[in-house]
Amino acid sequence: MRDFSYVRANSLAAARQAAALPGAMLLAGGTTLIDLAKCGVAEPETLVDITHLKGLDRIEMNERGATIGALARMSRVADHADIKIHFPAVSEALWQAASAQIRNMATIGGNLFAPAPYGDFAVALLALDATVGTDDGQTPIETFLANRDGSRAVVTSVSFTLPKADSFRFLKVSRVKPKGVSVLSIAAVLELSSDGTVTSARIALGCMADRPMRARAAEKALIGRTLTADGIAPALAAAGDGISPITDPIASAWYRAEVLPVHLGRLLLA
């Protein structure tokens, strides 16, 4: 691993200041960043360790929604009593990520920066239309993800409104089940009318670009349709619209594009 300088931030302001140094990157759980630095993929000149900042690991969840501190670790969120009561699907989505050790290290804030094929939880957060809190203010997650590379802001929290009961779905597809690296992941929030037709749909995809993306054409094609094989056919046909899947040792871009409609179909018909 190329050497770098190390700065331990003792306040948000100090973190922000250090993050502005040339070649500086923020270090949280390190599960992706240290690994990528070892491979020479990430070449930080300075690592700004924010794991000693206080108060950024709070987890609050009630019947309206959740606010999760950026430094809350995946295991803590997955095991949090209020999350399990109000939104167990979040626990289940997190449980599918990596190993117990990694989940003890990886933070919710860090997940927003994980390049594909990592960052499946950010896919869930994108479907949930989460809001990312930074020392600069609140940003919709989609905007945040689009601008994350140049971002010098320090993420402090992620919040989202609890979706209607049973409207959230999450699927992670991996060859080693369920903990392997993703072939792809899909999260969706689907609202249905009393006759079973889709009234609103938000679908987020993982591994279909270098970061989580919305499947807007598929979302549009679902409105007014029922969740049946015939009903979802137009959505599946549109699933690949605008995607640019990654190629890695797990799967090629071609394969990922081929199986996306298959897995989206399974998610929608589940």
Place this chain on the structure above:
Amino acid sequence: MTKTTIPVHLDINGRHHDLQLEPRVTLLDALRDRLGLTGTKKGCDHGQCGACTVHVDGERVLACLTLAAQAEGRTVTTIEGLAREGEMHPVQAAFLEQDAFQCGYCTPGQIMSAVACIREGHAGSDDEIREYMAGNLCRCGAYPHIVAAVRQAALEAAS
């Protein structure tokens, strides 16, 4: 590249250590190469095998993906710190009793992970043990005996 070092103070197995390290030195390399604590193993060095599992503030983490500097101010426990006054930790004893290893390379990580797994309350059934020990690979394939050892230690801890 300049070889700038920084002071790093580590609390490991109840002992305090003052080191001068390059910032890029991982906790794993500091333990093994600087402190002679070679019980913690380097398997993949990429966070996938679990051989380097240690406890930081009582929770199992991977020493290969933790910078030594990040562990400052935390309490680190390695396999060398499990035994008490010459008495093996119950999980160590269970691994011996159940013959839960072949070559033994993954064993320190398995044991550190198992201690945490039991403490977390994730050793309630064989399925749960398999699930929550999934971050520790064993190339010899000693898994059935590892599960038996964790089950035995969990039962002992509960009684």
